[in-house]
Amino acid sequence: MSVTSDPRPFRRLGALAALGCSLLLAACSSGGEGSDITKYVREFAAQKIGGSSAGGPQRITPQQIQQVAAKSKQPLVLIDFPEKKSNALIIEIARNGAVQTYATSARQTVALENGLARGSRGLGGDLMSADLGRLPHMIAQRRGGINHREMRFLNGEDITVRFHFSCKVEVGPTGGNPRTTTMTEDCTQINGLASFTNTYQVNGAGRVLKSEQWFGPSHGQAVIQQIRF
Amino acid sequence: MLAGLVALPSAAVFAESVPSYNMYGVPGLIDMPTANVAPDATLSATLGGAGNQARATLSFQFAPRLSGSFRYSRISDFDARDSVDGVFYDRSFDLRFQLLEEGDYLPSVVVGLQDFIGTGLYGGEYLVATKEVLPGFEMTGGIGWGRLGSRAPFAEIGTRKAEKLGEGGLPTYDRWFRGDAAAFGGLSYAPNDRLRFSAEYSSDSYTRERADGGHEDDSPWNFGVDYRFRNGAQLSLYHAYGNSVGFQLTMHTNPRRAAVPGGAETAPVPVAPRARGAARDLGWVGTDTSGYRQSLNTAMTNDGLVLEGLTLEPQTATVRMRNPRYGQVPQAIGRTARAMTRVLPASIETFVIVPMVEGMALSAVTFRRSDLEALEHEDNAEILARTRITDGFGRAPSAFDDQYPKFGWALSPYMQLSVFDPESPLRADFGVRARASYRPMANLVISGSVTKKLTGNLDKIDRQDDDALPLVRTEKARYSAEGDPAIERLTLAHYGRPARDFYSRVTVGYLESMYAGVSGEVLWKPVDSRLALGAEVNYVKPRDFDQLFGLRSSETRTGRIPDVNGHLSAYYDFGKGYHGQLDVGRFLAGDYGAKVTVDREFANGWRIGAYATVTDVPFEDFGEGSFDKGIRITIPFGAVTGQPSTDRSNFVIQSLTRDGGARLNVDGRLYEQVRSYHQPEMAKTWGKFWR
Numbered sequence: 053m054s055v056t057s058d059p060r061p062f063r064r065l066g067a068l069a070a071l072g073c074s075l076l077l078a079a080c081s082s083g084g085e086g087s088d089i090t091k092y093v094r095e096f097a098a099q100k101i102g103g104s105s106a107g108g109p110q111r112i113t114p115q116q117i118q119q120v121a122a123k124s125k126q127p128l129v130l131i132d133f134p135e136k137k138s139n140a141l142i143i144e145i146a147r148n149g150a151v152q153t154y155a156t157s158a159r160q161t162v163a164l165e166n167g168l169a170r171g172s173r174g175l176g177g178d179l180m181s182a183d184l185g186r187l188p189h190m191i192a193q194r195r196g197g198i199n200h201r202e203m204r205f206l207n208g209e210d211i212t213v214r215f216h217f218s219c220k221v222e223v224g225p226t227g228g229n230p231r232t233t234t235m236t237e238d239c240t241q242i243n244g245l246a247s248f249t250n251t252y253q254v255n256g257a258g259r260v261l262k263s264e265q266w267f268g269p270s271h272g273q274a275v276i277q278q279i280r281f
Numbered sequence: 282m283l284a285g286l287v288a289l290p291s292a293a294v295f296a297e298s299v300p301s302y303n304m305y306g307v308p309g310l311i312d313m314p315t316a317n318v319a320p321d322a323t324l325s326a327t328l329g330g331a332g333n334q335a336r337a338t339l340s341f342q343f344a345p346r347l348s349g350s351f352r353y354s355r356i357s358d359f360d361a362r363d364s365v366d367g368v369f370y371d372r373s374f375d376l377r378f379q380l381l382e383e384g385d386y387l388p389s390v391v392v393g394l395q396d397f398i399g400t401g402l403y404g405g406e407y408l409v410a411t412k413e414v415l416p417g418f419e420m421t422g423g424i425g426w427g428r429l430g431s432r433a434p435f436a437e438i439g440t441r442k443a444e445k446l447g448e449g450g451l452p453t454y455d456r457w458f459r460g461d462a463a464a465f466g467g468l469s470y471a472p473n474d475r476l477r478f479s480a481e482y483s484s485d486s487y488t489r490e491r492a493d494g495g496h497e498d499d500s501p502w503n504f505g506v507d508y509r510f511r512n513g514a515q516l517s518l519y520h521a522y523g524n525s526v527g528f529q530l531t532m533h534t535n536p537r538r539a540a541v542p543g544g545a546e547t548a549p550v551p552v553a554p555r556a557r558g559a560a561r562d563l564g565w566v567g568t569d570t571s572g573y574r575q576s577l578n579t580a581m582t583n584d585g586l587v588l589e590g591l592t593l594e595p596q597t598a599t600v601r602m603r604n605p606r607y608g609q610v611p612q613a614i615g616r617t618a619r620a621m622t623r624v625l626p627a628s629i630e631t632f633v634i635v636p637m638v639e640g641m642a643l644s645a646v647t648f649r650r651s652d653l654e655a656l657e658h659e660d661n662a663e664i665l666a667r668t669r670i671t672d673g674f675g676r677a678p679s680a681f682d683d684q685y686p687k688f689g690w691a692l693s694p695y696m697q698l699s700v701f702d703p704e705s706p707l708r709a710d711f712g713v714r715a716r717a718s719y720r721p722m723a724n725l726v727i728s729g730s731v732t733k734k735l736t737g738n739l740d741k742i743d744r745q746d747d748d749a750l751p752l753v754r755t756e757k758a759r760y761s762a763e764g765d766p767a768i769e770r771l772t773l774a775h776y777g778r779p780a781r782d783f784y785s786r787v788t789v790g791y792l793e794s795m796y797a798g799v800s801g802e803v804l805w806k807p808v809d810s811r812l813a814l815g816a817e818v819n820y821v822k823p824r825d826f827d828q829l830f831g832l833r834s835s836e837t838r839t840g841r842i843p844d845v846n847g848h849l850s851a852y853y854d855f856g857k858g859y860h861g862q863l864d865v866g867r868f869l870a871g872d873y874g875a876k877v878t879v880d881r882e883f884a885n886g887w888r889i890g891a892y893a894t895v896t897d898v899p900f901e902d903f904g905e906g907s908f909d910k911g912i913r914i915t916i917p918f919g920a921v922t923g924q925p926s927t928d929r930s931n932f933v934i935q936s937l938t939r940d941g942g943a944r945l946n947v948d949g950r951l952y953e954q955v956r957s958y959h960q961p962e963m964a965k966t967w968g969k970f971w972r
Contacts, residue, residue: 148657173549
């Protein structure tokens, strides 16, 4: 019988650890004396032995969206990272000025200003902050033009790197139901090779209903859909 | 239920930028070097060899133009003075410096010193140029001296001394670029990112190996093919010396790349801005404030932080905290500040966070709450500019009554290594280690560590050195053989803040596996200073070989171990990632001298450095190696796993363990505990403040 077919793999592991935590894999400690290395090894072993329950990315179903929407009255966003084949429903947990912070149940957050990406946390390779320049104003007024924006990330050394972009904002056609104006933002990095094109669906009140935005080199484009304001 | 977003650490790909390495573990063709240079901070490990030669090399690109290598080699079928059963082991150090960067017309030019300290068997110098003449097609040509000038020399420049300096551990400056000079060169062609074919003409005729060993040199032409894996590792197959097959594997890493840039830990809680006008409400003053403590404690515990004390005044809150989780201190400070915005009464505008280590208040970090509210989604440089980092002396609130006494324990496996013994180059002990600590007060700790060996062969070392110094470190084998179980440490330590800018430590007991006694240290480190000064004095007696409670006589076969040793230390952060340390004083064996350490440091916690210790012991008394030198590497657990951690693994590769220039290994030295809570370290790691 393989270990993974045990219906209670974690209980079995717990008994094993309690039995003799000096076994090479299962070091143990209390009162902050232990090292993170042994903890990591143990957790890693537990995952392997237990058979990972998080076997790859999960997709949100329309039923799940309805369930969550029925349960709370908070603003709600569906965010999808096509490159990572991963999506999530995120709920507003805080508001600071114009910026709303949305969170998953797994303690990951995305900060949006009228639907425009201002930051993320807990995704790995996070967008630490963004200075959007006049973009929020241009979107709200549905006006085109040239804009400069800055996006900041941490590199592998944990040092802040700042990407400066020059962007051309254009107003596209209006239509659809609900009626929105399509706006595009074409950005190229100043002194660099990065470039991206964001698109925004803006309603008559100047609010972004749906968008496709660049979240940085680690995550690429994200599709952000406002389910409820 | 919400599905979590999946963040997969993207595999770091170095394939394009790291050049091909040769059997010596430096950028090169097969046995010959090229003038290619690895990207800054590349750390490479190579295992390679052909015929009777096997070489293990660690190379590090210390600066954009400067790299260093340490090599351990094995030559079989070779009868040198120090050979064991015809097998000769040797250590060697190389340096390479790029004189000219490759341009449109000019080649890259590198000058190299091979085996420039040591016995000099691999000793050679070269000047080499490499140019990519067509895409993927490189030409290399160079001039070699010493070993690299041994085949068909075309000139003789001065005379190259044959006898070595000292006991073989000194820079062989009297030989560099002297004697016969010969030409070498080669071609390489890489049709794609995976494959590279190379051919070279070698100027090394393996003179010594032919004279004293079984090396046969049938041809100056060597041929090779490299395969590069997705992760950048290089696997090579060679045809060398006209008669032998060679293999090589080179792995690369770079401290500048992390498993997950910025870390994979969960998000911090958002800042909770106060409602307009709420700051005027002082209704809470004079009421029971234990609820605030409870909520703040819950929030901080959630982030792995410890709230040790709290004082609330109408406009100011002071938090005393400990950070057992975050390797980057600003992240711990940032998360504490976020929690404070969510919990504390609205009238409180000033936040003071006092981080504690071993009961010492290391700094006082002061924020205006309105700044935290206004800058949560802005560049982290903006909040840094508005943050005051001052001395923590006298700023910490007293600890809550329930914080101390505190008890902790841990049980874990351990491994101890011994390398470079020619009888058996790699020895190890494996076993179990139990540790415990008891803190009656925040700054007083009784702690100990006991090991029980399960298996190993460190006790088999039977080298006896003709030493002119007392045996302060070279009786390691006896300690390993008799100390089972062993008390590694059992000490009472007191830490303190005697004055502004000053830190102190007194440790009493069984200080380390070989010595017991008293160790006292004072450190001067102003909170915003790049410079720190320290003084340490130790009074020690050697411990019994069984490493239990007994002491043994200070008299050894070769002299008396003095009771008193100690150092004056200077530490300086040069900026741009370079850090230096100078320790001057009296070492364990009573020798006086200085130890110089230079490290390349990275904000994420990686450090790679080298040290040398020179004392008044004459080189012939020190024995093989002439003086103590080595390499040290610190690997932060957090950068490797993507999970926040204060754990770091330290490795010291000492060229030889001798009795000269040896220091006491007392636990808890102050500088490393203090500096990460001070400037300039805080500013360096500030990127994680809002993370």
